[in-house]
Amino acid sequence: MKIAYVVPGPMDHKEAARRGAILKEWAAPDTAVDIRRVEEGPASIESMYEEYLSIPAAAQVVFQLEQEGYDAAILGCAGDPGLDAMREITSQMLVVGPGQTSFQTAAMLCHQFSVLTIAESMIDTSFELGFKAGVLAKLASVRSVEVPVLELATDRAGTMEKIIAEGRAAMIEDRAQALVLGCMSMGFLQVAEEVQEVLGIPVINPSRVALAMAESLVRSGLSHSKKSFALPPKLATGKVKSLHELSVVGE
Amino acid sequence: MKIAYVVPGPMDHKEAARRGAILKEWAAPDTAVDIRRVEEGPASIESMYEEYLSIPAAAQVVFQLEQEGYDAAILGCAGDPGLDAMREITSQMLVVGPGQTSFQTAAMLCHQFSVLTIAESMIDTSFELGFKAGVLAKLASVRSVEVPVLELATDRAGTMEKIIAEGRAAMIEDRAQALVLGCMSMGFLQVAEEVQEVLGIPVINPSRVALAMAESLVRSGLSHSKKSFALPPKLATGKVKSLHELSVVGE
Amino acid sequence: MKIAYVVPGPMDHKEAARRGAILKEWAAPDTAVDIRRVEEGPASIESMYEEYLSIPAAAQVVFQLEQEGYDAAILGCAGDPGLDAMREITSQMLVVGPGQTSFQTAAMLCHQFSVLTIAESMIDTSFELGFKAGVLAKLASVRSVEVPVLELATDRAGTMEKIIAEGRAAMIEDRAQALVLGCMSMGFLQVAEEVQEVLGIPVINPSRVALAMAESLVRSGLSHSKKSFALPPKLATGKVKSLHELSVVGE
Amino acid sequence: MKIAYVVPGPMDHKEAARRGAILKEWAAPDTAVDIRRVEEGPASIESMYEEYLSIPAAAQVVFQLEQEGYDAAILGCAGDPGLDAMREITSQMLVVGPGQTSFQTAAMLCHQFSVLTIAESMIDTSFELGFKAGVLAKLASVRSVEVPVLELATDRAGTMEKIIAEGRAAMIEDRAQALVLGCMSMGFLQVAEEVQEVLGIPVINPSRVALAMAESLVRSGLSHSKKSFALPPKLATGKVKSLHELSVVGE
Amino acid sequence: MKIAYVVPGPMDHKEAARRGAILKEWAAPDTAVDIRRVEEGPASIESMYEEYLSIPAAAQVVFQLEQEGYDAAILGCAGDPGLDAMREITSQMLVVGPGQTSFQTAAMLCHQFSVLTIAESMIDTSFELGFKAGVLAKLASVRSVEVPVLELATDRAGTMEKIIAEGRAAMIEDRAQALVLGCMSMGFLQVAEEVQEVLGIPVINPSRVALAMAESLVRSGLSHSKKSFALPPKLATGKVKSLHELSVVGE
Amino acid sequence: MKIAYVVPGPMDHKEAARRGAILKEWAAPDTAVDIRRVEEGPASIESMYEEYLSIPAAAQVVFQLEQEGYDAAILGCAGDPGLDAMREITSQMLVVGPGQTSFQTAAMLCHQFSVLTIAESMIDTSFELGFKAGVLAKLASVRSVEVPVLELATDRAGTMEKIIAEGRAAMIEDRAQALVLGCMSMGFLQVAEEVQEVLGIPVINPSRVALAMAESLVRSGLSHSKKSFALPPKLATGKVKSLHELSVVGE
Secondary structure: OOOEEOOOOOOOHHHHHHHHHHHHHOOOOOOOEEEEEOOOOEEOOOOOOHHHHHHHHHHHHHHHHHHOOOOOOEEOOOOOOOHHHHHHOOOOOOOEOHHHHHHHHHHHHOOOEEEOOOOOOHHHHHHHHHHHHHHHHHHEEEEEEOOHHHHHHHHHHHHHHHHHHHHHHHHHHHOOOOOOOOOOOHHHHHHHHHHHHHHHHOOOOOHHHHHHHHHHHHHHOOOOOOOOOOOOHHHHHHOOOOHHHHEEEEE | OOOEEOOOOOHHHHHHHHHHHHHHHHOOOOEEEEEEEEEEEEEEOOOHHHHHHHHHHHHHHHHHHHOOOOOHHHHHHHHOOHHHHHHHHHOOOEEEEEHHHHHHHHHHHOOEEEEEOOOHHHHHHHHHHHHHOOHHHHHEEEEEEOOOOOOOOEEEEHHHHHHHHHHHHHEEEEOOOOOEOOOOHHOOOOOHHHHHHOOOEEEOOOHHHHHHHHHHHHHHOOOOOOOOOOOOOHHHOOOOOOOOHHHEOOO | OOOEEEOOOOOHEEEEEEHHHHHHHHHHHHHHHHEEEEEEEEOOOOHHHHHHHHHHHHHHHHHHHHHOOOOEEEEEEOOOOHHHHHOOOOOOEEOOOOHHHHHHHHHHHOOOEEEEOOOOHHHHHHHHHHHHOOOHHHEEEEEOOOHHHOOOOOOOOHHHHHHHHHHHHHHHHHHHEEEOOOHHHHHOOOHHHHHHHHHHHOOOHHHHHHHHHHHHHHHOOOOOOOOOOOOOOHHOOOOOOHHHHEEEEOO | OOOEEEEOOOOOOOOOOHHHHHHHHHHOOOOEEEEOOOOEEEOOOOOHHHHHHHHHHHHHHHHHHHHHOOOOEOOOOOOOOOOHHHHHHHOEEEOOOOHHHHHHHHOOOOOOOEHHHHHHEHHHHHHHHHHHHHOOOHHEEEEOOOOOOOOOOOOHHHHHHHHHHHHHHHHHHHOOOOOEOOOOHHHHHHHHHHHHHOOOOOEOOOOHHHHHHHHHHOOOOOOOOOOOOOHHHHOOOOOOOOOHHHEEEEE | OOEEEEEOOOOOOOHHHHHHHHHHHHHHOOOOEEEOOOOOOEOOOHHHHHHHHHHHHHHHHHHHHHHHHOEEEOOOOOOOOHHHHHHHHHOOOOOEEEHHHHHHHHOOOOOOOEEOOEEEEEEEHHHHHHHHOOOOHHHHEEEEEEOOHHHOOOOOHHHHHHHHHHHHHHHHHHOOOOOOEHHHHHHOOOEEEEEEEHHOOOEOHHHHHHHHHHHHHHHOOOOOOOOOOOHHHHHHHOOOOHHHHHHHEOO | OOOEEOOOOOOOHHHHHHHHHHHHOOOOOOEEEEEEEEEOEEEOOOHHHHHHHHHHHHHHHHHHHHHHOOOEEEEOOOOOOOHHHHHHHHOOOOEEOOHHHHHHHHOOOOOEEEEOOOOHHHHHHHHHHHHHOOOOHHHHEEEEEEOOOHOOOOOOHHHHHHHHHHHHHHHHHHHOOOOOEEOOHHHHOHHHHHHHHHHOEEEOOOOHHHHHHHHHHHHHHOOOOOOOOOHHHHHOOOOOOHHHHHEEEEO
């Protein structure tokens, strides 16, 4: 099967290539996984404003990927920016959001879990994500490690220390029994496995789990429901012929 | 007080002017209300894709309005597209979303209410709006009148008939005790008052209520909480100086 | 528009006059606001027993206000005692409860808020109020400042200190992003604005917000739903002709 | 043990005596049950206004019953008017509300149940009762038989027919697996047993169950929590010496 | 009335007799209560594995008790293992689970309560029990006293100390207003009354309350709903004639 | 990776072999999947009694599979009987329940879904499963096709007709946007794909999805949390040495 991973921002080519290589290692033997990035957008996503900023360009890429015959696309941000829109504009190709998928995966493994996000300002939107995923009932807490996305990798040891400290606090104070890392850059830092070892509870790596779940869904012949994510009416009725025509300029 | 109403799409100037005039009629004696439209965006909003498409340009206008000294801005779409982002990028000026505000207003008047939206595909996102508004507990149902936004006004009598039919069904089948019209174009069609007369229950006009509630909040010295909607970190820490710098182009 | 504020107890005339004057300052230019008190009832309301004690006499006043042509009546206790009954016995005039209205207003401004009440014994009933308001989903916590109602004003500085201390605790421990002052006497102490300044989050003054929201609702042509708050059957069917006849004496 | 049943209105003495006799038949061998009525109040309770009207006088009787050494008092209305206040003003004697108790009893027997109330206008307040009882999660629906309280007994066969029809509808449409009769006059009509026979699911008689549960609680050494229902502060601190002093007359 | 208490494990005969004697003391004057134990099963129940291990044999006893004409059977474990199955296989005789019954009884007395269980590993399943009981809305917390079931009685004073310490913590940290002892061995230790005295809030003894509530339900002519707990289809349709035939051996 | 599928009853060897062959077809290229059946238990599972009957023997098999070095075991019943116990007694090997896993998978694809179960008597327990899965918020309805498990395959066309009819009803009446087949025998009938084609929404085959998700979890280095499913205390502390010793015989 063919799966694409979409970086919703103009990530440096080297880092994008590094992430692509990791995805290939994680993939099942019969999966071909490619990485795509958009050319313009936020440098990193740490606010709802930046989430929205990333959507129009990323949606164009997703729309294109379906034309190219991909089986699934992974939206490369754990906030799942615009996931519903991307599911609206695709009909055959599955689109997966790492955030919601990670939450649902955590629900498979425990009674209640906690999410570790990068900044306090993302805590409430993580609860909104839990609502969208339908698993708010198992979301014990959301905690922040307070490291800017672009600095997560500069001090890997320090980042891991903070993840372990907040994870431990979640276990003791919130009765967390599994953790979700709420950021793709954390995911590609490949710390989940080590944190899992130290804390003794499952730690969900959103990058890895998004890929594995996309594979399972495709393998099971499943895609997102078009009853949930209908084609935009103007497209469905033929009033406009392409995604671009949905945007107009006023006189 | 000074309030601006932002049309998040390139609406025809005549229609924008008509709406601006209606807003002036609705306003309190001490309110000056202006209408602003963005120059590029969706022709109308009937899908999540179009909601997201409207956000970046509308956010720029909202950001600008704060610089101009407005007390409040109303986001002119009942889906409240990007409301959280617009609250993130403003510090003094209140930003109000007509969707959530209408839901909360309905909660003031009854035990449970229903929302009438324009297309079946917007039903689930209306429930998400109910979640964001915090009043899901009083949301009895969401029903669709199945009229495209751009055709709502072409047959006003037909539109009203459909609103009354669905409203009555909501009363009988879902025990709705108040109705929310889930679209600004419905609001500016000024049918709420007539439907209210016919059905005998409160009918919330989102356009009118968004203005009235913005006035009340400003009058009470209140604005959205910056603890809920923090300035994007890169702006807050001075890493970028303007909204535009948050969007970058890859090499 | 004409709005009446009903004090549901035999408040000292001077204090009632002081509150009436404050209301006039807060009112919109086109609002005439009057204060009314009942002649017999609890000295202050700090228990459910006292809430109930206040209702029959206050209901008579509310019933009378509708005859006099008021557009809205505000029930002057943040516990909203008997609000549903007062809405049952009025048909044209809006009745507003400051408690529920304040909770719904807080929901307009943040993801989650806390309520500061006057005594620990009112904490659970504040959650019941949150249920009635339909916004329990956003109610992070209820905390008590532990000052008897009748002593709130005797040491204004001390009261404010306690409000700030509990408000800060709510921010840190419960992630409150806005506060509701849960008592009208706190409201007329006019500390909300100062607390807001100190804590940096919206602080809802129930007295002021009840007035502002009543104005907005009237301005929008809205009143409480008679489908939610039906006329008592004996009145509706003409079995009794007045409110007084609903109370009978046994042989 | 000694249990009193309080009629919160000036019921005709003959009917009160009839109810007292039925209660004696239902009681356990070691229970002495007495009936008490208040002298002034609503003729029957079919609205929230009438509920509130009944509370002050009924509370006085409940307060007196504790002085007389009763082990428990049953509040004789299925809307549980003022139950919280009556629990506030008693310290040793258990006070039981038939409404909430019936809901909790139904929860003991099935996955979900429905309530049959007397008028459509009481449906929403029945849901509020479900919230107070803590069992909203099992409350499938509330339906109304639309018979005025004072006419329930005039056509017993007709009343029963309506109860069976609504009960059957609840089973089929709402998947009700048990029923609660939501009115004490229905309870003393002694139809629950016959309806149970006809429909084949448990039918809770609130009058009988309130007595049986009061007996069980007393037998188990349990009473309502004073942490939940604290003595009114003015009484607790000795500022007033009696229930009457809590009501004052203004100058 | 005749009630049986079923010990779902091969308890030592002396201890079983002691418990039987206590039950007789607690019973109403018109109740005959017998104790039955199964011959093979877990020594004590401290895990879900042991809960399930106990069910087949205990179900056989419950099935037999109905044949013997008992009015009610109490399942002697506060985890209510297999309660639904036991209600499926009985048609006339009420089956009561002490866990759910205690939770529902606590709901009768307060706004929110806490459960004290014996081991941390039973905390999540206690929440599941709260869901099944329908009273999750009032369950403030579940805390563990960390004493193995078989050691509860060896140091009664030490056990009580731990119960009081955790109960006090529940009051202060979780706002618990009543407590449920989540283990039958705690129940027969007869500490509830003393803890209640020390802490000043109701403490539910599951052993005693299960008996008292079974009595009340039988006295009220009520049993579990067969719409909720249907006879297994193979039995209902006559495909098998006895409980034993439901278990088959493969070729 | 090595995965075992455990049939929790003495299924006919030929049918077991057929299912094993289907599983091999569904598996990823690097997965070896084996089928195991227990020797004694229920012929099929259509009641909670039969669920419990299957657990002790199935648990022994699961326990043994871990010794044999399997990476994951799938519990072959969509009611997930004893899943928690099987997770308690395993430490390295993942155990997956097809019921909960299917619900969580459905949550990945839509806003709300419905479950089709085999008998009306399993509807409530399906909701309990939804609670355990943590996705009750997305469970629109549970409907029954009313075909006994052992007859599902005898008239494949008739079974499919009933599934399509109930599925369509769920779409129209309950707004279902995806379906879960709530029975493994339905799963191995391989109708999901055809129903999906006819109805145009995702249809979850629990047999196939349980395998695919087990593969993804193992591939991602994840297993169930031992904080959620602790080893039974007697095993953990060494009081007993084997699973068998947990069951004792009374004197």
